[in-house]
Amino acid sequence: MAGTGHRGRAILFAVPLAVVLCAGSFFGASAAEGQGGTSGTQWDSGGREYAPGELVVTYDRGGGVSPEEGLERAVPEAAGPVEVEAELSELGVQRVSLPEVKEMGSEAEREKVMADTVRRLEETPGVASVDYNYYLSYFEGPNDPLFGEQWNLRRIEASAAWRSGEGRGAKVAVVDSGVARHPDLAGKVTAERDFVDGDGRAAEGRVGHGTAVAGVLAARTDNRRGISGTCLDCRMLVAKVGGEEGPELAAAVEGIDWAVRRGAEVINLSFGGPEDYAPLRRVVDAAERRGVLVVVASGNAGGEEVGNPTVYPSAYAVGATDRADQRAPFSSYGPWLDAVAPGVEIAATLPGGAYLPVDGTSFSAPQAAGVAGLMAVEGLSDDQIRRRLSEAARDLGRPGRDNEYGVGLVDAARAVGAR
Incomplete structure (x- = not known):
């Protein structure tokens, strides 16, 4: 054998x-x-790097809620106040910042709050997509x-x-x-x-x-x-x-x-x-x-x-x-x-x-x-x-x-x- x-x-x-x-x-x-250096950066659960405490939210055209209402309903209390850093109204796109999340001392805690925020925003009517503010790559x-x-x-x-x-x-x-x-x-x-x-x-x-x-x-x-x-x-x-x-x-x-x-x-x-x-x-x-x-x-x-x-x-x-x-x-x-x-x-x-x-x-x-x-x-x-x-x-x-x-x-x- x-x-x-x-x-x-x-x-x-x-x-x-x-x-x-x-x-x-x-x-x-x-x-x-x-x-x-790693200051000014954070990684999602998949290891991709993004600007800490920042999201890019895209809304459905003609959605049932305004962007402001969507944010107010979705962002969890642990994330603290929300700031809209930039808005492209014709495209339905917002750059959203969570200042208190940026100041959290634990990277694991920050990622937990960010992931929860993304999940809740994605479940909000009128929201088409939610992305971390990822760093893209030069070629x-x-x-x-x-x-x-x-x-x-x-x-x-x-x-x-x-x-x-x-x-x-x-x-x-x-x-x-x-x-x-x-x-x-x-x-x-x-x-x-x-x-x-x-x-x-x-x-x-x-x-x-x-x-x-x-x-x-x-x-x-x-x-x-x-x-x-x-x-x-x-x-x-x-x-x-x-x-x-x-x-x-x-x-x-x-x-x-x-x-x-x-x-x-x-x-x-x-x-x-x-x-x-x-x-x-x-x-x-x-x-x-x-x-x-x-x-x-x-x-x-x-x-x-x-x-x-x-x-x-x-x-x-x-x-x-x-x-x-x-x-x-x-x-x-x-x-x-x-x-x-x-x-x-x-x-x-x-x-x-x-x-x-x-x-x-x-x-x-x-x-x-x-x-x-x-x-x-x-x-x-x-x-x-x-x-x-x-x-x-x-x-x-x-x-x-x-x-x-x-x-x-x-x-x-x-x-x-x-x-």
């Missing part, structure tokens, strides 16, 4: 973090460094301090892709070693489960692998902290399936199944094993039948060694390239490889609020998964996403598809139709 004589543990597809940690000076040690790139170090996002044309959409509402699952609390991941995890210890939270300990994968995939962007994620507004489902010894086969199968049942549209697997484990193949195949794209890392053996789930036809296998668009020496390859993405010196989040460069196909896969998330919000099927990822890729190596690069380098802008 497949797997007999083995402990049923898979391999994390990353260059050991002990090696990466030696390069800590590349970015600096903690989240506190390079954050920039020169995110304001995250380490964005300039993220050569990989420039190489896959992520910024151009973001102009077409940010993946808002897409659910991408990270089935890995868990995700640690990190300021650049706050608000990005919508559901989590620990299949190793069974204690609820999928918190990561010293491993760091899952936290790094999550940051590459969907770190908070334009928050003046750290790095930018590939899928700006994706939300993550996190299944912890392993610790320092590696992912457990049984936990991995359970975690993938859980992610599918929780509505994941894309699943990232940055691990694998040397044998064709029947339950792993079965759950990946089942995910594909349910319309979920399973993106997997090709592995770090550096040759044509076969790994699983990398070679499954139901998975989308991604290898690694370097800054010169050459196959990274450690990147496994073969006729089963679908595409490649950058995998050398990739800026990532790590436990303890740190940011460090990491190497490995483990960090190529979440870039492809992030691009898939950008497309998932368009209502595309997993087959359509797979096809667009491949058709949009930039050919590398020998002309046409080849074993070292698959169809080529993931191109986010072309995949989402931005160019």
Whole structure:
């Protein structure tokens, strides 16, 4: 029987973090460094930044109540007095300020009052919409301090892709070693489960692998902290399936199944094993039948060694390239490889609020998964996403598809139709 004589543990597809940690000076040690000022800003529950205590209210044309009546009825007592800072009467739009909310000492308290105010205003007859007074983005790139170090996002044309959409509402699952609390991941995890210890939270300990994968995939962007994620507004489902010894086969199968049942549209697997484990193949195949794209890392053996789930036809296998668009020496390859993405010196989040460069196909896969998330919000099927990822890729190596690069380098802008 497949797997007999083995402990049923898979391999994390990353260059050991002990090696990466030696390069800590590349970015600096903690989240506190390079954050920039946060005065005059506040974040909603989804991690998007806005002017504290301010809303933009849009009224129905010919609505049943006047703007003033709507505000008086809806704003909760805890919010204090309301000031209309500006009004565009012909458009039915007001900029509303809540001075007492701005002065609240607790960010959590401010957000609670703001969320309650938004909810009550949205339920008021005559109100068409209510928005926080969000900070929008200049198109020169995110304001995250380490964005300039993220050569990989420039190489896959992520910024151009973001102009077409940010993946808002897409659910991408990270089935890995868990995700640690990190300021650049706050608000990005919508559901989590620990299949190793069974204690609820999928918190990561010293491993760091899952936290790094999550940051590459969907770190908070334009928050003046750290790095930018590939899928700006994706939300993550996190299944912890392993610790320092590696992912457990049984936990991995359970975690993938859980992610599918929780509505994941894309699943990232940055691990694998040397044998064709029947339950792993079965759950990946089942995910594909349910319309979920399973993106997997090709592995770090550096040759044509076969790994699983990398070679499954139901998975989308991604290898690694370097800054010169050459196959990274450690990147496994073969006729089963679908595409490649950058995998050398990739800026990532790590436990303890740190940011460090990491190497490995483990960090190529979440870039492809992030691009898939950008497309998932368009209502595309997993087959359509797979096809667009491949058709949009930039050919590398020998002309046409080849074993070292698959169809080529993931191109986010072309995949989402931005160019």
